[in-house]
Amino acid sequence: MGKLSLSGLALWLLCSAAYAQETPADFAVQVPLAVSGAGPWYRLELPLAVQLRARQADLSDVRVFSAAGEAQAYALSRQPAQRSESRHVADVKWFPLYAADTHEALPGVVMKSTSEGTLLEIRPSTPQAQQVLRGWVLDASAIKAPLQQLSLDWSREQEGFQRFSIEASDDLQHWTPWGDGQVARLSFADERVEQHDVNLPGRSARYLRLVWQGQAAPQLTSAKLVSATSSSLPMPLVWSQPLAGTRLKAGEYSWQLPTGLNIERLRVALNQPNTLAPVTLSGRRDSQQAWQPLSNGLLYRLAQNGQDVVQDELPLPGQVVTELKLQVDERGGGLGVEAPALRFAVRATQLVFLARGEPPFTLALGNASVKAANLPLTTLIPDYSAERFKTLGQAKVAGEVVVKTAAVAAAPEAGADWKKLGLWAVLLLGVAALGGMAYSLLRKPQAKP
Template identity: 30%
Template sequence: MRPDVRHALLALALVASGARAAAPADQFAQAYPIKATPGAPAYVVPLPQDAYSWTRPERALADVVVVDATGQQVPSGLYQPLQSVSRPVTLRLPLLAVPPAEAGSPGPRIERSTNGDIVIQPGNDNGPALVKEWLIDARTPINLSQITFPPTQVSDGADAQLDNVSIDVSDDLQSWTSLIRQATILSMGRGGNASDVSTVKIEGATGRYFRVRIVSGSVHWATAGEATATLAGRVEEKLGADDSVRQWLDVQPTRSTSSGQGVDYDYELPAALPINALRLKRGSDAVARVDAASLEGDHLSESLGTLVVTAAQGDDNTTLTIPAGRRQALRLHSATPLRDPPQLALGWVPDRLVFLPEGQAPYRLLAGSRAASRPAWPIADALAGLRKQQPEGWRPTEASTGPGERLAGEDALAAPNAPFDWTRVILWVVLGLGVLVVGGMAVSLLRKPPTGPREDP
């Protein structure tokens, strides 16, 4: 092959590959540059407000992707923040003695205070009987792995003290679940060099309250709150730092119509935003009560609740939390006429996309497409793997977007043109050819001389 031909084919291949890399951008309405600090293993970026005007609610944000500098998509998906993180703890907690009850008399009453603390009210005057039951308040639900008891007093002259204990768990001090039916603990006396055996291993135990009962033996733990047990396990710590901040958008009614004795106020939103709260501010009316609903066209589609504001509310506003969902239009109905239209603010939390920085930076967020979709990347699995490699409590690095850049605009959302129907054309061509063939045959027959015998005059 000649060198100039090889060069031409190479150039053609480069052009074709560049066109393929840039093809996704041609199918999207809007692009936003992503500002991110280099070097992070994953990034999370919130969708800007105007991106919602290009995405269709029925597509559930599948028409939002992240691309690198060459236009190729990088792994991305909707971000689901961790609600909590599990961390190991070791707690040293008091053993609360439950007074023994005398035969025939009511036993002690065990209750919880308003903050959940254990309150033990004896049922009779405590006698000299040994305590057989102890309670432990972990203050928070703990997934217990082991519990270590204090040593007990060994009888004079004995080398060791053996005791068997059972352990139960509860969340309310009423219903108990058995964890250990019988475990042996050992306290050494003056003989031998062996150490005490006071740790009991536990599996599958999660709860706040633990009950220890002496099955056999007699422990001499302190009964005035000095005795302590050591609990080891893991607790779930709620994460609030990873939650998105609610934003507020003030909207004005686009029209008002009489409805019975009241008035309907319709609000057209700038985009189908994921609204989760409504806030109403009182105008010059002493009191206002409105019923909120979402609109689909001219019809009510979902009742959202009632908002009431009065002059005695201090800041003159009230907030109604509603199920999160994308809504394009709302209606407030007041059963009584209002002096001023309701002043409505919409609370919404931007959706966030998490992406892995493959390819070449800088990255862009593309939004709005009828044809293109984001693949089902295994993002959840990727984040789970990263969390195992990173320090406890790790989360993707925050990124932001710059001003939007128009790409295909409305053309990316428009339905594709119907393919040209060649059937009619082919049919007319065939009919025309048929007419020409028949006409040619007729002309040929008319021009052909007669072949029969001629008669003499």
């Protein structure tokens, strides 16, 4: 019986060692949290500065613990496009807007539409208003879905930048600002560079009014609107602080990211006025890999009508990279001897946890060896819905981020080695106990028939 008890104890110790629970001490960074609102589920928007302290690009090393060190069940919501989207491109009619001069804020016009909302005509309120073409009104009354993008084409004789304000209306009387738009047609090094598309805020409107700022409007030859319907909106983008880079050679710069990141946009600092730079951006996950092309485009900062016209952003596909390289066609003047500062944008990440135990709760991260422990949102919240998600309690960072010193941060790795040694010792002990039991049974004399 003694040997049997020893074997059972060995197996119990083996299982306990194999499934030892993680503790906050296993992670290099601890962040105190404060909760408010209705529980027991709480959602936390992870600050980018905190995310950058993770040791795994997919945030597999993120955990939440109670005051007693008990791990909490949690889920991550960080997908950039958790939505089904249907896009449609439609040609729309355009109507001219005239004004007395290019400094008049809004042309005085009379607009007429049918009972269904289709625009019939726009005529100047006074004869003098026909002197200068100031803009255009687009008829989007046939489009019922939210407007995502505007695409314009204009007379090829008119080159340069076209900058205009965008306003939306449903009744031709009340107009809502939708920001500014900018398109361009440039000749550069025997090549033509054209930019036709302008992003819209994703709202519905019957009419759009485009008014050129401080200049006459060009003659349009085409106007298209892209509309889209989607089941949900993506998480917003979160921008980093400026990141210093390194000049590799003339017209070539590189940046090392704090960790592997799913970057979706880049912003390059254009400090010098009258900068024009066709660029190609590449990335890779580590220095052993070959560079992979990610994006290309035209960056510029040019003076026009007394103000700077700036295009300093590049879209990216959102794949994980740790290094970036920018190659510049220096026929446009380049970006200077020093590498420009770089800012990157990633999708905001929300963490939802089911509170169990007593507060205060602690967010822990910074362990390169642990496995992912997050659940799907639909598992964590059985009756999950987008509406339910908005009603969850809130969690926020409530104090200083605690970072272990190098010696302490290395302790989990050393601890992991001792756990392995202990696990092997328990395993050998169990095998020895089983061997002893087998030997005892073999020596036991067989009963006579």
